[in-house]
Amino acid sequence: MEQNSAIISLSHVKKIFDGTTVVEDFNLDVKPGEFITILGPSGCGKTTTLRMIAGFELPSEGKILLNGEDISYLPPYKRPVNTVFQHYALFAHLDVYDNVAFGLKMKKVPVEVTDRKGNKKIKMKHLSIKEIDAKVSRALSIVDLDEMEDRDVSTLSGGQQQRVAIARAIVNEPKVLLLDEPLSALDHKMRKDMQIELKQMHKKLGITFFYVTHDQEEALTMSDRIVVMKDGVIQQVGTPEEIYNEPINAFVADFIGESNIYNGTMIGKKRVRFIGANWDCVDDFPLNEKVDIVVRPEDVLMVEPEKGTTVGVISSKIFKGVHYEFIVNVGKNEVLCRDTHDHEVGAKVGIVVEKENIQIMHKELSVNQYTDAYINSNGQVVIGEDPFDADLTKLLPGSHLEEEGSTILIGPDGKHYDLNDAEVVAEIDLDKIELSDDLSKGQAQGTIIQSVWIGDHYQYIVRTDDEEDYVVNSPFTWNENDIVSVAVKKEDIKLRLKTPIEELVRE
Numbered sequence: 001m002e003q004n005s006a007i008i009s010l011s012h013v014k015k016i017f018d019g020t021t022v023v024e025d026f027n028l029d030v031k032p033g034e035f036i037t038i039l040g041p042s043g044c045g046k047t048t049t050l051r052m053i054a055g056f057e058l059p060s061e062g063k064i065l066l067n068g069e070d071i072s073y074l075p076p077y078k079r080p081v082n083t084v085f086q087h088y089a090l091f092a093h094l095d096v097y098d099n100v101a102f103g104l105k106m107k108k109v110p111v112e113v114t115d116r117k118g119n120k121k122i123k124m125k126h127l128s129i130k131e132i133d134a135k136v137s138r139a140l141s142i143v144d145l146d147e148m149e150d151r152d153v154s155t156l157s158g159g160q161q162q163r164v165a166i167a168r169a170i171v172n173e174p175k176v177l178l179l180d181e182p183l184s185a186l187d188h189k190m191r192k193d194m195q196i197e198l199k200q201m202h203k204k205l206g207i208t209f210f211y212v213t214h215d216q217e218e219a220l221t222m223s224d225r226i227v228v229m230k231d232g233v234i235q236q237v238g239t240p241e242e243i244y245n246e247p248i249n250a251f252v253a254d255f256i257g258e259s260n261i262y263n264g265t266m267i268g269k270k271r272v273r274f275i276g277a278n279w280d281c282v283d284d285f286p287l288n289e290k291v292d293i294v295v296r297p298e299d300v301l302m303v304e305p306e307k308g309t310t311v312g313v314i315s316s317k318i319f320k321g322v323h324y325e326f327i328v329n330v331g332k333n334e335v336l337c338r339d340t341h342d343h344e345v346g347a348k349v350g351i352v353v354e355k356e357n358i359q360i361m362h363k364e365l366s367v368n369q370y371t372d373a374y375i376n377s378n379g380q381v382v383i384g385e386d387p388f389d390a391d392l393t394k395l396l397p398g399s400h401l402e403e404e405g406s407t408i409l410i411g412p413d414g415k416h417y418d419l420n421d422a423e424v425v426a427e428i429d430l431d432k433i434e435l436s437d438d439l440s441k442g443q444a445q446g447t448i449i450q451s452v453w454i455g456d457h458y459q460y461i462v463r464t465d466d467e468e469d470y471v472v473n474s475p476f477t478w479n480e481n482d483i484v485s486v487a488v489k490k491e492d493i494k495l496r497l498k499t500p501i502e503e504l505v506r507e
């Protein structure tokens with residue numbers, strides 16, 4: 001096999017559970033011997049992806065290749081991969097040796113034998129005690145447990161048990177080891193140690209590690225390459241340095257390491273405005289474009305107030321060993337900074353960021369999302385301080401309201417749920433908001449604070465008195481500072497409960 005061809009290749013892989021897509025158009029080539037990590041928040045589809053490679057789930061669409069061969073529909077035991085699970089189950093009544101040897105004792109391998117007539121034949125035979133011994137010893141030495149063969153697994157620490165689980169997976173000499181958050185049950189110190197050990201095991205074994213974690217620090221420390229995932233979709237693939245230094249969007253920036261993220265507006269050629277100040281930058285975006293700004297805390301320089309691009313007041317200080325971490329309040333914004341020099345809380349400081357360290361990204365705004373909305377006693381959803389009519393029955397399929405305007409939802413099973421005061425996330429599409437000069441026409445009103453021409457329509461931001469923003473696509477012309485009303489049809493407000501609906505059952 002060529003060195004540069006992929007050992008595992010996922011091509012347009014999709015997984016649908018009960019009508020919901022949890023992995024979408026996943027494409028990835030994994031190089032032989034690589035340590036690759038899928039990183040993303042809980043529920044983003046990491047385990048599902050891993051289970052498709054292992055063969056515990058079948059893809060709804062797409063292909064999975066191993067060394068160029070389609071294994072999408074091969075049963076798990078026929079795939080040359082092994083998995084270390086998040087919740088590993090060891091045999092408590094067996095010692096370390098037997099836990100690792102367990103699978104090998106049942107395994108049969110093809111061997112060439114000569115029968116009585118002198119004909120060569122392939123026969124499936126169990127491994128000899130000696131062969132098993134050699135394999136188990138090798139696996140235990142890789143996980144550094146050679147001295148512990150006879151120990152009962154129940155007497156081992158969490159870290160040692162996890163090493164037994166890894167030994168059990170590598171004893172079969174898989175080509176690929178799949179690891180699903182294998183360190184999540186360990187405490188912080190143990191996890192740090194095991195990260196280093198896993199990296200060493202990876203070197204010693206020379207096989208491909210396909211690792212899954214929600215812990216960005218773990219991913220950055222161990223991986224050759226990281227695949228950042230969100231809602232079933234790959235956001236970015238790259239080396240730890242690439243992902244850290246050049247996040248492709250605000251989600252990746254926020255997820256990887258600590259970042260200052262702000263809304264910004266392009267105000268000129270390579271000039272951008274954010275946190276109330278104007279900055280030079282190296283990226284060029286169209287004038288007036290709304291952008292996301294990312295600045296790493298270590299790139300914020302604290303200087304004398306008169307030398308700063310902007311000034312702020314230190315509101316907190318934490319000593320971190322090598323450096324201090326400060327929060328500087330600049331107007332309504334907080335700037336997280338690191339500095340090896342001490343400054344006092346309450347001190348006024350200037351803030352400077354080198355233009356190379358201001359990362360500018362397109363805003364990917366497709367929907368207005370209001371995470372602090374709630375249902376009022378009239379069965380309306382309140383966004384900011386403005387009530388909107390909404391279809392509450394969408395919160396529970398097959399349900400209906402006790403009566404129009406009521407907050408009591410009756411489920412298909414006859415159970416009553418009281419939605420009064422329930423916290424919800426409300427979403428409104430940019431195209432589903434109607435602006436009007438007639439202030440009585442809408443449910444909310446505000447001032448147009450920004451207007452941008454995007455190719456074939458305007459995009460406006462309407463800000464209400466209580467500082468709620470509505471981003472609106474519209475073919476019509478308004479001016480900045482115009483006061484308009486915002487109207488949304490009942491069916492165009494999407495709602496999601498913040499708590500499980502079961503908690504709202506009324507006895």
Ligand SMILES: Nc1ncnc2c1ncn2[C@@H]1O[C@H](COP(=O)(O)OP(=O)(O)O)[C@@H](O)[C@H]1O
Pocket residue numbers: 017018022040041042043044045046047048049
């Ligand atoms: N067997 C299943 N049936 C239905 N939904 C599932 C099943 N397995 C996972 N899911 C859903 O798929 C989504 C992704 O899950 P998972 O791959 O476990 O995420 P992660 O490992 O990133 O936390 C979740 O919303 C989860 O509830």
Ligand SMILES: [Mg+2]
Pocket residue numbers: 043046047048
């Ligand atoms: Mg998982």
